[in-house]
Amino acid sequence: MARAPYRLAPSEIKELSEQLKELSEKGFIRPSSSPWRAPENRYPLPRIDDLFDQLQGSSVYLKIDFRSGYHQLRIREQDILITAFRTRYGHYEFQVMSFGLTNAPAVFMDLMNRMCKPYLDKFVIVFIDDILIYSKNKEHGEHLKTILNLLRSEKLYAKFSKCDFWIDSVQFLGYVIDSSGVHVDLAKIEAIKNWTAPTTPTEVRQFLGLA
Known part of the structure; x- marks a missing residue:
C-alpha cells in the first residue's frame, strides 16, 4: 500500500523526530524496505461495567501500569515487514508490538487473560495493559505477592511510578473505586x-x- 505520510504541524514533526530516535535507540523499530504500511485501527474493548461487577465487597486495591506494555512483546521476524510505516524521515518497521497495530489490544488482552486466568473473577481485573488487584483486607498482601511474582516469572515490567499500592480508593479507567462502590x-x-x-x-x- 502506497500512501503519503500524514501532514504534520511543526510541533508534531519535532515530536515525530524525537519518537523515531527514541524507538530506534531502544531497538523497537528499524529502517524498512517493506511494501506494507500499517494504518491505525481500533479494537473493541471489554465492557467496563462487566469488569466492575467483580468488585463487590472489596476495600483494598493495587493498580499496576505496565511500562510501555505493548513494546515488551517481540514480533516474529517473518511478520515484522507488515508493521512498516512511512515518515518524512524514512521508512521504518516495528520489531516489537506497536500501539497502532490492528490486533495489538486483542493480542495483549489475550496474553494477560491467559497469564492471569487462575486469578480472574477472584481478585484481579485486566484491562489491556492495566491490572487492578482488589481484596477485602487481610488477604491483600498475599494477592499482591502472587501477581508481582507472576509478572517477574513472565518477564513483564511495570512502571512503578504509576502504580498505586495498598490503597483504599483508586482511580481506574476513569472511575473512582472504594469500599462503597x-x-x-x-x-x-x-x-x-x-x-x-x-x-x-x-x-x-x-x-x-x-x-
Missing part, C-alpha cells in the same frame, strides 16, 4: 462542565471523546 471521577465531571461549547464538527468529536 464505583463512582464517576469528579475531575472528569469538572472537565466536562468547564469545556467550551463546541462550534465545529471537530470540536464536537473532541467533546464526545472526552465525555
